[in-house]
Amino acid sequence: MLAMTAENPKLSAASKRIVNDFTIEIATVNGSGSQTSNLILTKSLFRMGIPVGPKNVFPSNIAGLPTWYFIRVNARGYVGRKREVDILVALNPTTFAQDVPRIKPGGVIIYESDFPLVGSAKREDVVYYPVPFASLAAKHISDFKLKKPLTNMIYVGVVAEILGIEDAQIEAAIRHQLRGKEKAVKVNLDAIAVGRNYAKENLKKQDPYYVERMNKTAGKVLIEGNAAAAMGCLYGGCTVAAWYPITPASSLTENVVDLFEEYRRDEKGKNKYAVIQAEDELAALGVALGAGWAGARSMTATSGPGISLMAEFAGFGYYAEIPTVIFDVQRSGPSTGLPTRTAQGDIQFVATLSHGDTKHVMLIPATVEECFEFSMAAFDLAERLQTPVFVMSELDLGMNLWMTDAFKYPEKPYDRGKVLSAEDIKRLGNFERYRDVDGDGITYRTYPGNPHPLAAYFTRGSGHSEAAAYTEDGVTYQRNLDRISKKFETARGLVPKPVEDTVAGAKIGIIAYGTTDQVMVEARDILGARGVKTNYLRLRAYPWDQKTIREFFKKCQKVFVVEQNRDAQMAQMLKLEIEPDEIKKVHSVLHYSGFPMPTDVVVSGVLEKAQEYAEQPVPASGTEWGE
Amino acid sequence: MENNISKPTQTNRLGLTLEPYKGAQSTLCTGCGHDTITRHITTAFYEYGVQPHKVAKMSGIGCSSKTPAYFLGKSCGFNSVHGRMPSVATGAKVANRELLVLGVSGDGDTASIGLGQFCHLIRRNLSMMYIIENNGVYGLTKGQFSATADVGSKQKGGTTNSYDTIDCAGIAIELGCSFVARSFSGDAKQMVPLLKAAIAHKGMALLDVISPCVTFNNHEGSTKSYTYVQKSDKPVHGIDFVPFYEEIHVDYPEGTTQKVDLPDGSHLFLKKLGQDYDPTNRIKALEALGRAREDGTLLTGLLYINSAKKDYHETEAVGDIPLYRLTEKDLRPSKEAFKQMLERYA
Numbered sequence: 016m017l018a019m020t021a022e023n024p025k026l027s028a029a030s031k032r033i034v035n036d037f038t039i040e041i042a043t044v045n046g047s048g049s050q051t052s053n054l055i056l057t058k059s060l061f062r063m064g065i066p067v068g069p070k071n072v073f074p075s076n077i078a079g080l081p082t083w084y085f086i087r088v089n090a091r092g093y094v095g096r097k098r099e100v101d102i103l104v105a106l107n108p109t110t111f112a113q114d115v116p117r118i119k120p121g122g123v124i125i126y127e128s129d130f131p132l133v134g135s136a137k138r139e140d141v142v143y144y145p146v147p148f149a150s151l152a153a154k155h156i157s158d159f160k161l162k163k164p165l166t167n168m169i170y171v172g173v174v175a176e177i178l179g180i181e182d183a184q185i186e187a188a189i190r191h192q193l194r195g196k197e198k199a200v201k202v203n204l205d206a207i208a209v210g211r212n213y214a215k216e217n218l219k220k221q222d223p224y225y226v227e228r229m230n231k232t233a234g235k236v237l238i239e240g241n242a243a244a245a246m247g248c249l250y251g252g253c254t255v256a257a258w259y260p261i262t263p264a265s266s267l268t269e270n271v272v273d274l275f276e277e278y279r280r281d282e283k284g285k286n287k288y289a290v291i292q293a294e295d296e297l298a299a300l301g302v303a304l305g306a307g308w309a310g311a312r313s314m315t316a317t318s319g320p321g322i323s324l325m326a327e328f329a330g331f332g333y334y335a336e337i338p339t340v341i342f343d344v345q346r347s348g349p350s351t352g353l354p355t356r357t358a359q360g361d362i363q364f365v366a367t368l369s370h371g372d373t374k375h376v377m378l379i380p381a382t383v384e385e386c387f388e389f390s391m392a393a394f395d396l397a398e399r400l401q402t403p404v405f406v407m408s409e410l411d412l413g414m415n416l417w418m419t420d421a422f423k424y425p426e427k428p429y430d431r432g433k434v435l436s437a438e439d440i441k442r443l444g445n446f447e448r449y450r451d452v453d454g455d456g457i458t459y460r461t462y463p464g465n466p467h468p469l470a471a472y473f474t475r476g477s478g479h480s481e482a483a484a485y486t487e488d489g490v491t492y493q494r495n496l497d498r499i500s501k502k503f504e505t506a507r508g509l510v511p512k513p514v515e516d517t518v519a520g521a522k523i524g525i526i527a528y529g530t531t532d533q534v535m536v537e538a539r540d541i542l543g544a545r546g547v548k549t550n551y552l553r554l555r556a557y558p559w560d561q562k563t564i565r566e567f568f569k570k571c572q573k574v575f576v577v578e579q580n581r582d583a584q585m586a587q588m589l590k591l592e593i594e595p596d597e598i599k600k601v602h603s604v605l606h607y608s609g610f611p612m613p614t615d616v617v618v619s620g621v622l623e624k625a626q627e628y629a630e631q632p633v634p635a636s637g638t639e640w641g642e
Numbered sequence: 643m644e645n646n647i648s649k650p651t652q653t654n655r656l657g658l659t660l661e662p663y664k665g666a667q668s669t670l671c672t673g674c675g676h677d678t679i680t681r682h683i684t685t686a687f688y689e690y691g692v693q694p695h696k697v698a699k700m701s702g703i704g705c706s707s708k709t710p711a712y713f714l715g716k717s718c719g720f721n722s723v724h725g726r727m728p729s730v731a732t733g734a735k736v737a738n739r740e741l742l743v744l745g746v747s748g749d750g751d752t753a754s755i756g757l758g759q760f761c762h763l764i765r766r767n768l769s770m771m772y773i774i775e776n777n778g779v780y781g782l783t784k785g786q787f788s789a790t791a792d793v794g795s796k797q798k799g800g801t802t803n804s805y806d807t808i809d810c811a812g813i814a815i816e817l818g819c820s821f822v823a824r825s826f827s828g829d830a831k832q833m834v835p836l837l838k839a840a841i842a843h844k845g846m847a848l849l850d851v852i853s854p855c856v857t858f859n860n861h862e863g864s865t866k867s868y869t870y871v872q873k874s875d876k877p878v879h880g881i882d883f884v885p886f887y888e889e890i891h892v893d894y895p896e897g898t899t900q901k902v903d904l905p906d907g908s909h910l911f912l913k914k915l916g917q918d919y920d921p922t923n924r925i926k927a928l929e930a931l932g933r934a935r936e937d938g939t940l941l942t943g944l945l946y947i948n949s950a951k952k953d954y955h956e957t958e959a960v961g962d963i964p965l966y967r968l969t970e971k972d973l974r975p976s977k978e979a980f981k982q983m984l985e986r987y988a
Contacts, residue, residue: 191988236987246983252973254965255736257729274983278975285961287968289736294762298729301722301759305733308720309698309741310966313733331723424980429970462966463718464738466695468662473711475721485711 033223035065035090037101039174042114044107046078048164051192052171053084055203057416058188059171059180060088061237064229068094068533069237070415070611075262075354081110090229094418095534096611102178102224104170105130106148112136123222125173142222146173146213155209158202165206172210177218178226182211236421240386240412241316243422244342245270247390248314249278250425253340255313257291257302259321262354263410264344267316296321300328300341304403307332307339308474310434310462312394316342318410319361320351322368329403330369331476336449336458336499338397338432340390342406344413347609356609357410359529359579365405366557366588372496376506377405377557381532383417385555389511391425398432400506401457409579411530411611433459437467448472448483449495456501503558510556513563517570521548523625524571524600528554528585531577531612538617546630547621554585561592568597575621577604579612655691655887663688665715670705675827675853676775680712682830683744683773686837687714690885698734698741702727702756705782706748706775706853714744725756728763728772732954735768738964739955742841743770749790750780753808757789760810764817764846769953771840771847774810775827777855778866785858796863811850811945812931815924820845820951822927823944826871827853832942835883835910839944842886842904845953852940871940878921878930878943880913905949912944921947 039056043049050071057069068087074080087094099119105111105126112135115124120140128145130136152166175185185207193199241264248256248271256275258268272290279287289306293299299315306313317325322343332339345361347353367373376396378389389406397404433453440446440461446469449458461470472483478492479485486492523542527535532553539549552567568574574597576586583603590598604620606612622629653659663684668677687697697717701707703724710719722730727745735743752760752774763772778791787795790810791803814822821843825833833851840847852871854860860867865874879900884890886907894911900920902910912921920926927946934941954960963972975983 236984238984238987242987250974250980252968252970254968254973255733257733278979279973281961281963281972283961285959287961287963287965287972289958289960289965291732291736291766293729294758297726298759298762301726301729302733302736305700305720305730305735306737306965307733308730309734309737311733311737313737327723328726421984422980424977425974461718462738463698463734464696464741464964466693468695468716471695471716471718473719473721475719476723477721 031223032225034225034227035088035229037088037224038097038099039086039088039102039104040100040114040117041084041104041170042107042110043082043084043167045074045076045080045082047106047167049082049084049106049167051164052167053086055168055185055188055192056171056174056180057086058192058237059175059184060086060226061232061418062184062187063181063226064232065090065226066092066094066231066418067237068096068417070096070411072610073355081107088226090231092231093537093614095537096613098613098615104174106167106170115141121223123177123224125170125177144173144177144214144218146170146210151209151213156206161202165202168203168206169210169213172207172212173214175207176211176214177220177222178224180226181228232418234421235418237416237418238383239266239414239416240380240383240408241267241344241414242270243383243386244390244406244408244413245274246422247387249274251312251391251394252429253312253314253394254288255291255303255306255311256288257293257299257306257313257315259293259296259299259317261296261318261321263346263414264316264318264321264342267342267344267413271314296324297328300325300332300339303339303341304328304332304337307337307397308463312398314340314342316344318344318346319348322361322365326369329375330371330373332403333369333373333375334371334499335474335476336401337403337474338401339403340393340397340406341403342408344408344410346410347607353609355410357530357579357611358607358609359409359531360584360607362407362580363582363584363588365407374503374558375405376400376402376503376510377407378511379407379528379555379557380412381529381553381555383412383419384422386412387422392511395430396506396509399430399457399509400502401432401460402502407529409530433457435459435461435470437465437470440467440469446470447481449479449498450481451498451501455505456498456503457505507558507560510558512560513555514553515551515563515567517550518548521550522572523547523621523628524550524552524567524574525577525621526552526554526567526574526585526589527577529579531579531617534612534614534617537614541614541618542621545622547625547628549621557588564589565593568593568600571600573602573625574600575602575604575624577612577617577620579606581605581607654688656693658688658694660684660688662694662716663714665710665712668709668712670708671857673856674705675777675855676706676709677712678827679773679775679833679851679853680709682833682837683713686834686841689834690838690841691887692742692841696740696742698743700727700731700734700743700745702747702751704748704751704780706746707751709775710746725751725754726759727751728756728759731770732763732766732768735770736954736960737966739960740964743768745770745772747772747774749774749776749778749788749810753789753810757808761813761817764814764819764848766954767818767820767845767951767957769844769846769955772849774848774850775853776810776850776866777853777859778864779855779859781855781858792865795865796861798858798861809931809935811848812928814848815927815931815946818951819848819946820948821847822946823848824850824940824942825852826875826940826942827851828868828872829875829942832877832881835881836944838883838885839904839908839910842906842908843947844905844949845951874938874940876934876939876941877915878919878941878945879915881943882911882913884909884911902944902947903949910944919943921945924948
């Protein structure tokens with residue numbers, strides 16, 4: 016590398032190497048095809064055995080608006096969001112002046128050399144690596160159509176050279192990504208070489224950031240939550256999928272469709288599934304309920320606005336007791352809100368979705384592995400409990416890649432719940448659809464088409480008796496509602512239990528759920544280093560196991576409920592179920608900018624109200640995007 | 643199955659009496675057109691010899707949507723939410739293709755709150771029967787106009803409807819529905835064969851049946867009253883249905899009858915009445931409906947049929963074994979496949 020930029024005396028960093036611990040931000044224009052380049056960078060690092068946590072922050076737009084991609088590289092495996100950015104790759108002229116000031120002092124700015132270093136873009140405390148991306152592309156890429164995407168491959172080469180990413184891993188990542196497309200592999204590798212050679216010949220390494228091979232990703236995969244949930248649908252025995260396109264849930268059903276097409280053909284080439292793209296989300300849930308009623312395992316996937324439309328059918332499914340699985344990949348609301356940004360804002364709404372007395376079972380995955388596992392579990396639970404089961408995912412979990420150990424092949428047989436065949440009814444001599452025979456609130460059902468003359472029953476959303484007959488009798492109505500409530504109590508013992516990690520001597524408790532968990536190991540380590548020991552409880556379902564929650568509160572003097580919504584929705588729900596004198600222990604740490612939960616928000620949020628437990632002073636909080 | 647029943651006086655081809663085709667006592671107003679349709683359904687399913695347990699009765703909300711409780715008491719039923727029966731019916735039929743899905747809806751349920759679902763159900767050409775019990779008013783909420791009320795028709799209190807009617811049969815033909823009929827609840831001779839033809843049809847069979855509301859829309863000035871409908875009813879043909887299990891022994895003079903073959907091997911004989919009407923011509927069917935609207939007449943009969951159109955299951959190549967019956971063995975890809983799937987994310 017040659018000296019292109021003058022040595023900056025303010026930067027002493029070059030002397031102290033920072034290895035496998037930094038965040039890269041890539042600022043591009045939406046629609047420019049940077050997605051593949053970012054993926055290749057991520058996967059090359061991953062293939063070097065280094066833990067990575069990528070996040071795509073994209074606009075609600077097809078082309079033209081700014082988009083950012085963050086790759087957190089961390090040797091210890093902290094792959095949750097960190098707000099400090101070390102390295103900027105700036106290819107978007109419109110955001111350049113906002114992107115540069117966000118970079119940490121001592122950080123790196125790799126930028127299109129045409130961009131003027133004026134105003135806020137001009138700093139003394141960072142390393143600038145100017146690269147003439149446009150003219151390199153003009154000179155080396157002849158195919159006009161490929162110019163844009165391949166310009167992005169040039170930055171892969173530049174970043175690789177600066178950080179020391181191995182060529183072999185880049186090539187392996189590209190070959191894997193473009194399986195079988197030899198020509199495409201070559202042009203991409205050529206473009207990367209253009210970037211690497213330019214950096215080699217023209218840039219002098221002045222920054223402290225390096226990558227070095229590790230062995231922390233062996234046996235792991237990088238997968239989006241939506242793809243993992245789709246695998247869960249495939250293995251969970253789903254045969255009917257109904258949906259209406261909506262970000263960030265579309266890719267869940269699209270993955271289901273791809274998997275079905277590949278793995279669900281019978282010997283005659285016919286489909287062992289049906290996918291219906293419905294006219295809206297309400298119809299999608301109608302289809303899913305119709306299928307669930309007729310005995311098929313069915314699902315639909317949506318986000319907040321779709322959930323709002325589904326309210327009517329959600330209540331019907333609850334009251335008529337029909338199994339189905341509803342994925343809510345949550346995004347920022349209310350209304351259209353920030354449709355491409357993440358949130359945990361539907362928790363309260365979904366818990367009681369629909370009018371009248373309704374309460375729904377929710378499974379809350381925090382990892383891609385749980386997206387897979389809970390997706391399968393949801394089909395079992397829906398049929399066991401005969402009710403719609405919601406899987407509460409989030410945009411951050413569903414649409415971003417997460418590292419995980421390879422999933423375990425499911426061996427457990429399906430739990431199809433309490434279903435009577437014609438022979439069963441003959442043996443029993445009787446069948447009443449809504450009679451609680453076993454005392455767990457869950458009654459027996461038959462599938463339509465059962466030939467026994469007593470098997471048929473009438474399903475309705477209006478008042479009904481144990482024998483499924485229409486009734487307006489108040490006593491019967493109330494008895495039925497109470498029985499359905501009992502079923503909800505039964506659910507407490509069937510859903511995934513909270514995960515608890517208690518530490519000897521800890522007086523502070525943290526409760527979280529969903530993606531917030533991804534920053535919790537790091538946040539608790541930082542808090543621990545400051546003398547604040549914490550107990551941690553992660554909720555994985557609603558209704559939860561009350562005993563565990565109550566005992567957790569007993570162990571703690573203060574309990575911080577960390578959530579990604581404005582109104583502390585889960586904390587409110589918890590307050591309804593803990594002992595009244597424990598309510599004062601509840602504090603909330605909230606983050607709802609649409610960006611994923613960052614570690615420092617948890618740390619400062621806890622320290623702010625737990626100073627008496629800290630040995631060191633409270634650090635300054637990080638800044639949020641746009642501030 | 644029939645051990646405890648005394649020797650039946652009359653049975654259908656399955657050896658069943660009329661009893662299992664009947665339902666609970668109706669709670670609708672005495673003289674309601676819907677109750678007459680209920681009787682026609684009972685008759686048609688009995689005479690055709692449909693296995694009651696194979697039928698799924700689907701409905702939305704409203705007077706009409708209550709009626710599935712009043713027929714086919716040995717069949718399962720699903721009284722869903724207002725205007726959303728089509729989606730539930732779709733789910734049920736794709737889950738179990740062996741079900742004979744019978745949807746019953748009203749004019750409010752179909753033409754207002756459910757218009758979207760109605761249109762999209764037609765697009766799918768799902769094999770099912772869809773009966774609109776059409777009386778032009780909301781009965782259960784006491785007589786407000788529905789969207790199928792004709793311009794100029796009078797409400798009981800004297801208010802005149804100012805808005806154009808939504809013609810569900812016309813919309814259905816326009817959207818490519820493969821079987822569209824219109825009838826009058828009082829016309830058993832027309833309705834029963836139409837219902838049997840709908841059972842025999844593959845794809846969606848729509849029957850828009852004018853069914854007067856005796857309480858809220860049977861007065862002078864209403865275009866959906868018994869008197870008005872009887873006066874304006876103009877059948878496009880006479881109808882005979884010959885089921886697949888019977889020999890054709892009718893003998894019509896040449897040129898007087900059109901024979902329509904149905905997918906299950908049954909046949910319809912459409913006898914000419916005055917003018918020519920070809921129900922296999924979609925453009926002409928729409929033209930005839932348009933002209934009737936101008937004339938203020940009610941065209942009834944089989945308005946359009948296309949027996950060759952692919953139904954949903956054919957279009958989507960859904961397997962022959964009903965989906966609900968598939969097990970882990972059919973549905974869980976192998977360990978090897980699982981490994982391959984994950985390899986993509988390495």
